[in-house]
Amino acid sequence: MEGNGHSGSTAREEYEVREHDVLVIGAGGAGLRAAIAVAQKGMSVGVVTKSLLGKAHTVMAEGGIAAALGNVDPDDSWEQHFIDTMNSGKFINNWRKVEIYAKEAPAGVIELEQWGALFNRTEEGKIHQRPFGGHTYRRLAHIGDRTGLEMIRTLQEKLLTTDAEVYMETTVTKLFKDSQGRISGALAYTRESGKFILFKTKAIVMATGGWGRIYKVTSNSWEGTGDGIFLAYDAGAELVDMEMVQFHPTGMVWPPGVRGILVTEGVRGEGGILRNANGERFMERYDPQRMELSTRDVVARANYTEVQEGRGTPHGGVYLDITHLGYDEIMKRLPTMHEQFLKLADVDIAKEPMEVFPTVHYNMGGLKVEPESCATTIPGLFAAGEVAGGLHGANRLGGNSLGDLLVFGRRAGEGAAEYVGQSTHAAGAPDEEVQEEIRRVLEPLTKKPSDRDESPYLLQEELQEAMMQHANLMRDEDSLKEGLRKVLAIKERIPNVRVGGSRLFNPGWHAAQDIRYMANISEIIIRCALERKEKRGAQWRLDCDELVEEYGKINFVVKKNEKGEPVIERREIPPMPEHLAALFKKEKTKV
Amino acid sequence: MSEGDVTSRAHAPVGEEELGGTDRTIKLNIFRGDAGGGEEVEYEIPYVEGMVVLDAVLYIQAHQANDLAVRWNCKAAHCGSCSAEINGMPKLMCKTRIDEYEGKEIHVGPLQAFPLIKDLVTDVSWNYEVSKGITPFTTSEKAPFTLYEEDVERLYEPKSCIECFLCQDVCHVLRTHHKHPEYAGPRFFVRNQWLEMHPLDEANRLHDLKEKDGIGYCNITKCCTEVCPVGIHITDNSIIPLKERVAGEYYDPAKWLMRKIRGRRNGDRAAG
Numbered sequence: 001m002e003g004n005g006h007s008g009s010t011a012r013e014e015y016e017v018r019e020h021d022v023l024v025i026g027a028g029g030a031g032l033r034a035a036i037a038v039a040q041k042g043m044s045v046g047v048v049t050k051s052l053l054g055k056a057h058t059v060m061a062e063g064g065i066a067a068a069l070g071n072v073d074p075d076d077s078w079e080q081h082f083i084d085t086m087n088s089g090k091f092i093n094n095w096r097k098v099e100i101y102a103k104e105a106p107a108g109v110i111e112l113e114q115w116g117a118l119f120n121r122t123e124e125g126k127i128h129q130r131p132f133g134g135h136t137y138r139r140l141a142h143i144g145d146r147t148g149l150e151m152i153r154t155l156q157e158k159l160l161t162t163d164a165e166v167y168m169e170t171t172v173t174k175l176f177k178d179s180q181g182r183i184s185g186a187l188a189y190t191r192e193s194g195k196f197i198l199f200k201t202k203a204i205v206m207a208t209g210g211w212g213r214i215y216k217v218t219s220n221s222w223e224g225t226g227d228g229i230f231l232a233y234d235a236g237a238e239l240v241d242m243e244m245v246q247f248h249p250t251g252m253v254w255p256p257g258v259r260g261i262l263v264t265e266g267v268r269g270e271g272g273i274l275r276n277a278n279g280e281r282f283m284e285r286y287d288p289q290r291m292e293l294s295t296r297d298v299v300a301r302a303n304y305t306e307v308q309e310g311r312g313t314p315h316g317g318v319y320l321d322i323t324h325l326g327y328d329e330i331m332k333r334l335p336t337m338h339e340q341f342l343k344l345a346d347v348d349i350a351k352e353p354m355e356v357f358p359t360v361h362y363n364m365g366g367l368k369v370e371p372e373s374c375a376t377t378i379p380g381l382f383a384a385g386e387v388a389g390g391l392h393g394a395n396r397l398g399g400n401s402l403g404d405l406l407v408f409g410r411r412a413g414e415g416a417a418e419y420v421g422q423s424t425h426a427a428g429a430p431d432e433e434v435q436e437e438i439r440r441v442l443e444p445l446t447k448k449p450s451d452r453d454e455s456p457y458l459l460q461e462e463l464q465e466a467m468m469q470h471a472n473l474m475r476d477e478d479s480l481k482e483g484l485r486k487v488l489a490i491k492e493r494i495p496n497v498r499v500g501g502s503r504l505f506n507p508g509w510h511a512a513q514d515i516r517y518m519a520n521i522s523e524i525i526i527r528c529a530l531e532r533k534e535k536r537g538a539q540w541r542l543d544c545d546e547l548v549e550e551y552g553k554i555n556f557v558v559k560k561n562e563k564g565e566p567v568i569e570r571r572e573i574p575p576m577p578e579h580l581a582a583l584f585k586k587e588k589t590k591v
Numbered sequence: 592m593s594e595g596d597v598t599s600r601a602h603a604p605v606g607e608e609e610l611g612g613t614d615r616t617i618k619l620n621i622f623r624g625d626a627g628g629g630e631e632v633e634y635e636i637p638y639v640e641g642m643v644v645l646d647a648v649l650y651i652q653a654h655q656a657n658d659l660a661v662r663w664n665c666k667a668a669h670c671g672s673c674s675a676e677i678n679g680m681p682k683l684m685c686k687t688r689i690d691e692y693e694g695k696e697i698h699v700g701p702l703q704a705f706p707l708i709k710d711l712v713t714d715v716s717w718n719y720e721v722s723k724g725i726t727p728f729t730t731s732e733k734a735p736f737t738l739y740e741e742d743v744e745r746l747y748e749p750k751s752c753i754e755c756f757l758c759q760d761v762c763h764v765l766r767t768h769h770k771h772p773e774y775a776g777p778r779f780f781v782r783n784q785w786l787e788m789h790p791l792d793e794a795n796r797l798h799d800l801k802e803k804d805g806i807g808y809c810n811i812t813k814c815c816t817e818v819c820p821v822g823i824h825i826t827d828n829s830i831i832p833l834k835e836r837v838a839g840e841y842y843d844p845a846k847w848l849m850r851k852i853r854g855r856r857n858g859d860r861a862a863g
Contacts, residue, residue, distance in 0.1 A: 053719060054754055055664045055672050069735075110735050116728030116789070118746050125737035143747070149669065150750065160723045168716065192708055221664040255641020261667045339821075340667055343686055345641070457653035501658025504625060505709040508657030 012431075013438045015187075015196035019427065020046040020165070022416045023186060023201040025172050025228055028056030029148075029405030030385025030412070031207030032155035037413025038205075039162035043420060045413075046199060047159070048167045048188055050223050054156045057209050057221055058405065061148025062264035062336065064130055064140030065112075065406070066399030067105035071126040073137035078102040079583050080136050085400060086584075088134045088295045089364075089393020090537045091552055092241060095576050097371040097390045101400070101407050108406030109141045117154040118143050132269045132398045134295040140399040145266045145336045151402060170197070172227065173513060174437045175204065175235040175381070176429035183235075183380030185429045187437050191510060194503020196438055200427040203380045203416040206232055207409065210363040210386040214518045214525075215471075216464035218360035219251055219262035228387045230517035232367050233524075238377045239558040240389040242521075243528035244364035244538045246396055247473040249299035251359025254315040258344045260359040263320065263337065265398040267354075268292040270333050272322040274303065275353070276311035282318070297395040297537045300358040300473055313355045321353035358473060362401065364392040364538060365528075368557060373415030374408055380419060384412035394537025444499045444512035453498040456511035460518060463490050467522050475529055476543040484526045491519045524566050528556045531568055613638050617689060619647055621659070622700040625709045631698065632656075638689065644699060645673050645684035648711070660710035668820060671755030675711050676700045681757040681818045702760040715756055721775050724803065725782060729794040742790050749785040749829055751821050752778065758815035758825055764808045775804035777815035777825045784829040787836070797840045806834055 024035045027049035038045040049056065068081040081102040086093055109127065113119065119141050120128040129138045143150045159166070169191040176185040186199045208228025212220030233239055250263040268274075274292055276282050286302040287294035294302075303318045313319060322330060327350040330338050334349075341347040341354055366389030367376050374382045385405050392400060444456070470483025494516055499508035532539050534548035554570045561567045575581075615638040620631040634651045645663055652659045663673040666685045673684040678698050689697070705713035758777035764770045775783075783796050783804070800806045815825040823829070840846060 051664055051672065052662070052715065055670045057664070059670045059753075060665050060667070113736060114730075114734035116786075116792075118743055118750050118785075121738055121740045121743055123740075125739050127735060143743070143750070146669070146751065149753065153750075153752075153754075157722070157727055160719075161727050166719075168719075192712075192714075221666065221670070223664065256639050257642045257646040258667070336669065343668070344643070344688075455653070455657065457657065461653070499657050505660040505712050506658040507652060507660060511657075 012435060013196060013442075015198050015434060015438065017198045017200060018046060019200040020044045021201065021420045022046075022203045022205060022413070023048065023199050024205045024207060024413070025186070026056070026207035026209060026385070026387070027053055027166070028058040028207060028209055028385060029151055029155060029402065030409035031056070031205065032152070032159050033406055033409025034205040034207055034382075034384055034413035034416070035164045036155065036158055036162060037410045038417050039159075039164045041414070041417040043417050045164045046167060046201070047164055048170045048172055050169065050171055050191070050227075052168050053166055054152055056152060057224060058148045058152045058402070060219065060221070060262060061151070061402050062145040062262065063132060063266040063269060064142030064147045064399050065105070065109055065151070065402040066132065066135060066139050066397060067109045067141055067403055068102065068137075068139060069106045069109065069127060069129060069141065071122055072129040073139075076137035076139060081105070081139065082580070083583055084134055084136050085391075085397055086393070088395050088397045088537075090395065090547065091393065092536070092555055092573065093393030094371055094390035095580055099580060100371055100411075101391055101403060104407045105403040108403060108410070112151060112154055112406065115154050115158045117150050120144065130266065130269045131293060132265055133290070133293045133299065134397045135399070140269070142266070144332070145264050145334045147402065151405075167197070171510065171513065172231060173441050175231050176433065177235060177378070178425060180425070181236070181379065182423075182425060183378060184427045187429070187434060189441065192505055194506070194509075198429060198434055200429075202423055202425065202427045203382065203420045205374075205412045205416050206367060206376070206381065206383040206387050207385045207412070208387050211518065211521050212360045212363070213460075213514075214463060214467050214522045215360040216461070216468040217251065217260040219248060219260055220360070225514035226517045226521045227514070228383075229366060230520050232376060232378070232381060232383065233520075233558070233560060235381070236378055236560060237381060238368040239524065240365060240368040240555050241393070241528075242365035242524050242558055243532050243556065244392075244394055245360060245471070245525065246296060246362040246364060246538050247300040247304075247358040248361035249296055249303050249358055250320055250356035251361075252345065253313075253317040253355045253357045254345055261340070261344075262359065262361065263354060263356050264334070265296070266334060267320060267322050267337060268299075270322065270325060272320050274299070275319045275321060276306045277313050277319075278311055280311070282306050282311070295395055296398065297540070301540060303356065304358050304473055307357065315355050317355040317357040319353040320356045322349055323351060323353065326350065362386060362396055364394065364396055365389045365525075372411065373418070374412035375415055375419070380423075382412040382416045382419075384408040394539060441513065444497050445501075445503065445506075445509055447498055449498065450496075452496045454493055454496040456497045456499060456508060456515050459490060459493060459497060459515050460511060463487065463515070463518055463522060466490070471522070471526050471529060473538070474540050474542050476541060477530065480526050480530050484523065484530070487519060487522045487526060491523065494519060524558055527566060527568060528558065531556055613640060617647065618697070619644075619651070620696065620698045621648065621651070621710070623656075623659070623710050624707070626707055629710075631700075642689050643685055644675075644677055644687045644689060644697070647689060648684060648699065660708065660712040662712055669753060671753035671820075674702055674755045674757050674760070676702060676760070681760045683755060683757070683820045686820055702756065704760045704762070704766040705756075717771055718754070718756055718759060718776075718778065721779050722782065725775075725779060725786070726794045726796050726799065728786060728789065728792055730791045731793060732791050736791055738790060745788060746785050748823055749781045749788075752781050752823060753821055754778065755820060757818045757820065761814045761818045763812065763814070770805065770808055773805045774808050775806075777809075777830065779804060780806060780809075780833055781823060781825055781829045784833055787833065797837050800833055801837045801841055806830065806837055809834070
């Protein structure tokens with residue numbers, strides 16, 4: 001794409017230079033927690049966010065933070081949380097990452113409380129914990145159904161007490177490496193003015209979240225375009241399990257404008273019942289033991305299948321009924337849901353059921369990281385939160401994402417700080433490289449009009465349709481191949497994207513950057529989905545068997561080759577050490 | 592691809608988007624311009640059942656005005672990004688249904704209490720500066736705390752603020768009198784309130800509320816409460832209680848005398 005038919009000016013562009021010990025890209029839960037960790041080490045940290053502070057997708061998390069505090073069910077333990085997470089992930093998770101997570105999540109919750117976060121309480125005055133799909137015990141610390149808001153606000157206000165510098169509404173377009181292949185900087189522009197900033201830094205924490213926007217029906221905001229994972233991949237980082245895309249079982253379906261907006265799993269946690277148009281409680285047929293509280297992959301497929309087989313509601317969903325809880329309890333435990341349905345869909349959930357259907361929600365795959373330090377395969381590049389892979393395997397349990405942000409956000413920040421403390425090399429990037437990148441970024445604005453011009457919005461829509469149609473929660477080889485053809489054709493057209501207007505807060509220009517990330521990630525997801533020939537968690541290949549043994553022992557690791565093409569490697573998962581493997585033996589004898 | 596085989600089942604249900612389509616079109620007048628000036632531009636778009644103002648604005652952006660500047664994130668009234676003025680009323684665009692304006696014109700413009708950047712986007716960075724100046728949650732107790740559900744219920748309301756800044760926009764102290772340097776605004780009285788009410792917080796913010804945050808400027812017109820999209824009773828539950836505590840601390844003659852005799856520190860501690 002680069003250098004393709006320059007028509008704009010080749011004059012040198014001015015840019016600001018800022019220097020930080022660590023640059024954190026993304027200001028959701030993981031990014032904020034990482035930045036706090038760096039600042040607490042007394043280092044200089046910059047935080048770049050595409051939106052205003054406090055608006056990141058973490059704010060949409062509703063149900064709670066999974067942590068084995070044992071406040072409601074004293075029998076809970078990190079061991080059981082480990083077992084549940086591995087079971088749900090169908091054993092392709094990075095077991096060391098899961099072990100660290102299960103052990104450290106409770107401390108993450110308590111730390112939030114120390115910083116002023118509010119949680120619902122038990123009668124004894126402890127943090128209350130609610131049940132959630134796939135968790136053996138009641139495990140989710142929560143505040144009503146807006147736990148994410150509480151978490152992001154707490155972290156944001158904590159960050160404001162440090163010396164961290166926040167660059168709001170700023171977009172990173174490239175990572176720079178030095179001659180040794182180490183991180184040395186990043187280029188960004190401010191959305192408000194279109195001015196460029198070169199960040200000189202030896203370490204970057206990637207905390208950019210997911211890429212749900214590659215699908216048409218998603219619970220993700222406009223931000224979820226996968227910038228971070230693509231920039232890291234483009235710089236040479238390894239990705240893992242990219243085929244694993246989580247469809248949340250319950251998104252809104254009606255009216256059309258709200259399609260895909262999340263309906264919290266908290267509704268099922270609080271006893272919500274799923275029914276089809278015939279009034280059948282259909283989960284009896286898919287998971288008679290756990291019913292509505294089965295794992296997300298199972299419930300999503302059940303909802304999808306009911307509609308596919310003609311038992312859907314008038315608007316193409318299934319019913320989710322919480323009316324039995326009564327108005328007062330709903331207002332206490334699910335007030336946001338009540339308001340959301342009443343205002344946007346004219347539905348009073350205290351009186352009538354909701355209509356729901358699966359919506360793209362989360363990406364289990366991501367940057368391959370060291371569990372302890374969150375280091376990626378590029379020296380100086382760290383990653384935490386949704387952009388990092390390994391924790392969730394083939395299916396994420398609800399509540400394990402917020403915990404992930406706290407545990408690995410902190411570890412990534414500390415890992416980056418430690419790395420910087422030990423390094424003596426210089427940071428920065430040669431001016432020619434910076435100028436070349438600036439020219440590339442400006443291309444959609446500066447190029448001459450032609451009859452091949454493409455709208456970034458419409459090209460994005462076309463991609464979203466293709467992914468929806470061919471890489472949905474049920475997949476097969478023929479359809480995936482057709483999807484790949486479409487995505488590759490869209491990729492070819494990206495250099496034709498042109499937008500009008502100036503650099504001043506121009507969303508069209510911003511969208512023109514995003515399409516490159518989205519198309520490349522889509523290609524990788526489909527290629528990996530073609531490789532994993534089985535049904536496992538979120539990867540449900542209709543043309544293959546369930547849980548094929550050989551695939552249970554490998555991760556698919558993707559890396560860019562010299563020609564810029566994605567290469568997929570089958571990498572064996574190292575065997576679990578005895579102290580972890582023994583947990584499952586005990587589990588078996590218990591049943 | 593033939594019907595009924597494995598491949599066709601692998602597809603998402605399609606055609607649902609047509610369900611909401613109608614023959615109707617609607618017109619919106621949207622402010623276009625920047626700090627140098629601007630004017631309203633009329634756009635006509637297809638009406639889809641149940642659509643909100645943000646749907647309309649995003650349709651215009653995708654199909655008619657690619658560079659139309661607007662902020663949005665969650666599209667479900669959780670994040671507070673898409674604040675604007677609709678027919679002069681501060682509102683969240685994602686929560687304002689088009690059918691509320693049946694038979695009426697729709698005018699969409701930027702917030703007025705903050706400097707305009709472009710179109711519907713204003714510079715709200717001042718709010719983050721104010722937030723930074725507030726004494727954060729401070730306690731010598733070590734978590735996990737013992738705290739009860741009745742405490743949580745009291746703190747729940749001020750904690751549900753989504754920082755949309757609509758209350759800041761409507762507040763005449765900021766909107767009309769531009770007291771930004773000496774007044775924190777309703778949003779930050781709400782933040783002060785939960786901090787002051789948290790059973791484990793040990794800081795005293797009354798001096799700041801009086802001197803730095805200018806709570807005295809508020810004359811309780813309740814405009815902020817009216818526009819709050821999450822229904823916080825800002826005036827009754829946040830501002831008035833804080834005003835009472837400030838008055839008790841600084842205008843109570845007995846306390847005034849105590850302060851004179853024993854010095855400010857003691858007075859502060861007594862109020863905490």
